[in-house]
Amino acid sequence: MLDVLLASIGHPSELSALITYKFFKPESNINRNQKLIANNERKKRCYDFLDKTSRSFSAVIQELDDELRDAICLFYLVLRGLDTIEDDMTLDLDRKCELLRSFDKIIFQRGWNFKENGPNEKDRHLLVDFQIVIEEFLELPKKFQDVIADITNQMGNGMADYASGDHRENTAVATIKDFDLYCHYVAGLVGWGLSDLFAASGLEDPSIAKDKRLSDSMGMFLQKTNIIRDYREDLDDGRQFWPKEIWGKYTDDFAGLVKPENAKTAQAVLSAMVLNVLEHIPDVLTYLKSLKNQSVFNFCAIPQVMAIATLALVFNNQDVYHRNVKIRKGTAVKLIMASTNMDNVVAIFREYIHVLSTKNDAADPNFINISIAVGKAEQWITTNLPDSPRTLAKRSDSSSTFIMLAVLASLAAIILNAYK
Amino acid sequence: MPEKYLVIGGNGFLGRHVLEQIRLRKDGSSIAVFDIVKPADAPADIKFFVGDLRKFDDVFAALDGITAVIHTASPPHVNSSNPPRDLYFSINVDGTKNVIAACKARGIKKLVVTSSGSVISTGEAMVNVDESTPYPPQAIDVYTESKIECEKVVLAANGEEGLTTCTIRPSAIFGPGDRQLIPGMLEVCQKGQHRFQIGDNSSLMDFTYVGNVAYAHVLAAEKLGDVKSEAAGQAFNVTNGTPIPFWDFASKVWFEAGDYMPNSKKIVLPYGASVVIAYISETIYNIKAMFVDKSQLKEGLSRSRIKQAMSSRYFNISKANRILGYEARVGLEEGIKLSLAAIKSN
Known part of the structure; x- marks a missing residue:
């Protein structure tokens, strides 16, 4: 905690957000969920899986209203299972494709699990005990099962096409069209599925599921931003997702972008990638604006504001070529706490678009x-x-004074503690 | 369909580009030009009329056999505290009335007139404004006041005696032949002032490549001849349709001109500090004005100019998209490069 606070030391609004988050968190859906699942061992296992397989999504999923929480938790786990098969380079290609293409049937087979994953596959334990997920999935109302099976079918087939096609996903992505298609399969489809689940739950208007492009853009904006941020990690793992149509304009050597002597080229490639992501912003905001349920809004808005903050951070930032660049925890907490209404979300987008603009180099x-x-x-x-609004509304004076006092007191306590 | 065009002000910055846009159509049209002087390099394929816009007979003579008139003439807009009001009004208003009268007398059906995006400016920020915005009760300056009157006269004449009219409102025109925008930015650079940036560069500004403005004029003339078009009697905002942060445009000009100023070396003057500097500059100006003839003085940094640079100024051009079928043909980057190449070759 101390290092997190120290990282935000020059940013009082982040400090106060961190402290509020840590000590003054309101009674939330998470706590409610913990009570609800306390006596249901199988459900508890599912939420444990969720915690273990996703650091970032677990909390936001648990914050959802009762009507949606379990459905989205299981949607996530099913897709994570699919992803664990797709991701595993030790699996035989034919076997992999067979599994990917039939996964939408597998989730209806009581007792099915899978132990063939390579030992280093990070989420292999999920598939080893996948019968638990399947049992819970089969408990869901049919309207939710249908949506999850439909998206699993499309995504599984898409992944199989990629794994066996000309442009092997784990080697290279050629054109911007391929890039968009890949992002559609792994993220845009999630957007489709989520919108269908929102509509099926009755928490959102059925129209949310109609405009497929908007749902797609929600996923694309996140996925493309992550793909930019993860350049180095993916490169070290032998993958590249940046489309050649973009980087090939500036260099023949994708891996060579990490070399200091290629910094100028690397900067141009990076800005071309960021440019490609920026075009999704209108769709993202249009989608968020149409949401009505508070818990759904938070669930959708939080990853999007994280993405715009990340995009501003990676833009014109050579560190991307050397390590995984991440926004400060304090920034993240501040953004999470602000993402509760459209005014704040637009203000955050504007702020980061401006940050990005100030880094633009003639x-x-x-x-x-x-x-x-x-x-x-x-x-x-x-x-x-x-x-x-152009900027986030400032807290009223009295509450910010109170929080600043709390911040200073906590900081003092933590620092004293650290030097005891 | 081939037309017989008369381009009034065809020797000017915008007028020359209108000639080029007509030529580019390659539809067999003929071009004549009316201007106060005939340039030495006047092309042979163009019939040249030298005359005064304010004299009916001069204009009437040039309109013989003409089917479409594009009127781009306007006196230069000088930044002065003592603007030539009479000159502005006599050319922009009386001259334009003269053109309208002569068109009617010749039975001409199409008249397109250059207006200005500033006609709806109140001096405050202009964010995504469209043509439904009314004229302000007080124009931002005398020049613009005369342009408002000009536009009113032109649009009121639509439908009279078979004449159809419309106006084009460009904003921040630049391009080859430009004597204000890009040369002004280069001057800042030569003085070494391009290190200073006023404000945080968050306001957006529309810039318009001159060839695109010219193209819109020719499109408008074409639409006036089409009975199904709604163009007649309308004013149209015309820009590149790509507003950008104001200082980005200048930074690009400086970079392309070979004077790259990295972000790390820029000095950002906050709005407040700039206003103080401007206040001093205005005071110096006022003191000088006590001793020197005002028309000899060039205004430096003034508070109103800072406000202009600090406020967003961009337009909604969907009306021109929809009715004229207009879209920018030359983007900002290409436009800047063309402008600098033209300056270099001179």
């Missing part, structure tokens, strides 16, 4: 295009969400 070949994309996003906001 010597970069994509300078004007980034500039135009920044203008486009801002113009879109002023046209479609008029009266949106």
Whole structure:
């Protein structure tokens, strides 16, 4: 905790967010869920799986209202199971494709589990005990089962096409079209499924499931941002997801972007990648604006504001080529706590679009295009969400004084503790 | 369909690009030009009329056999505290009335007139404004006041005696032949002032490549001849449709001109500090003005100019998209490069 607080030391609003989050968290759906599942061993196992397989999604899923929580937890676990098969380079290709293409049937087979994953596959334990997930899945109302099976079918087949096709997913992505298609399979489809589940639960209007492009963009924006951030990690693992159509304009040697002498080229490639992501912003905001349920809104908005903050951080940042760049924990907590309404979300997007704009470099070949994309996003906001605030509203004076006192007291306590 | 065009002000910055856009259509149209002077390099394929816009006979003579008129003439807009009001009004308003009268007398059906995005400016920020925005009660300056009157006169004449009219409202025109925008930015650079940035660069500004504005004029003339088009009697915002942070445009110009200023070396002056500097500059100006003839003085940094640089100014151009079928043909980057190449070759 101390290092997290120290990292945010120059940012009082993050400090206060961290402290509030740690000590003054309101009674939440998570606690409610913990009580609900206390006497249900199987369900508890499922939420344990969720905790273990996803650090970032577990909390936001548990914060959902009762009508949706279990359905989305199981949707996540089923897709994680699918992903664990796709991810495993030790599996025989034919066997892998067979599993991927039939996974939407497998989830209806009581007792099915899978022990053939390589020993280093990080989520192999999930598949080893997958019968637990299947039992819980079969407890879901049919309307939810149908959605989950449908998306599993599409994603499994998409992944199999990629694994066996010309452009092997784990080797290279050629065109921007391939890139979009890949992101659609692994993330856009999740957006589709989530929208279908929201609509089926009755918490959201059925229209949310109709506009497929908007749901797709929700997933694409997250996935593409992660793909940029994970350049180095993926490269070290022998994968590359950045489409050649983008980087090939600047270099023949994708792995060579890490070399210091190629810094200029690397900067151009990075800005071209960021440019490609920026175009999804209008769709993301349109989607978020149409949501009605508070827990669904938080669930959808939190990953999106994290993504825009990450995008601003990775832009024109050579560190991306050397390590995994991450936003500060304090920033993350501040963003999570602010993502409760559309005004705040738009303000956060605007702030980070501006941050990105201030990092735009006139010597970069994509300078004007980034500039135009920044203008486009801002113009879109002023046209479609008029009266949106430009910056996050400041807390009222009395509460911020109180929180600052709490911050200082906690800091003092933690520091004293550390030097005891 | 081939037209017989008369381009009034065809020797000017915008006018020359209108000629080029007509030529690019390659539809067999003929071009004539009306201007106050004939340039030495006037192309042979163009019939040149030298005359005064304010004299009916001069204009009437040039309109013989003409089917479409594109009127781009306007006196240069000088930044001065003592603007030539009479000159602005006599050319922009009386001159335009003269053109309208002469068109009617010749039975001409199509008249496109250059207006300005500033006609709806109140001096405050302009965010995504469209053509439904009313004229402000007080124009931002005398020049713009005359342009508002000009536009009113032109649009009121639509439908009179078979004449159809419309106006084009560009904003921040730049391109080859430009004497203000890009040369002004290069001057800042030569003085070494491009290190200073006023404000946080969060305001957006529309810039318009001159060839695109010219293209919109020719499209408008074409639509005026089409009975199904709604163009007649309308004003159209025309920009590149890509507003960008104001200083980005300048940074790109400087970079392309060979004077790259990295972000790390920029000095950002907050709005408040800039206003103080401007106040001092204005005071110096006012003191000088006590001793020197005002028309000889060039205004430095003024508070109103800072406000302009600090406020967003961008337009909704969907009306021109929809009715004229207009879309920018030359983007900002290409436009900047063309402008600098033209400056270099001169």
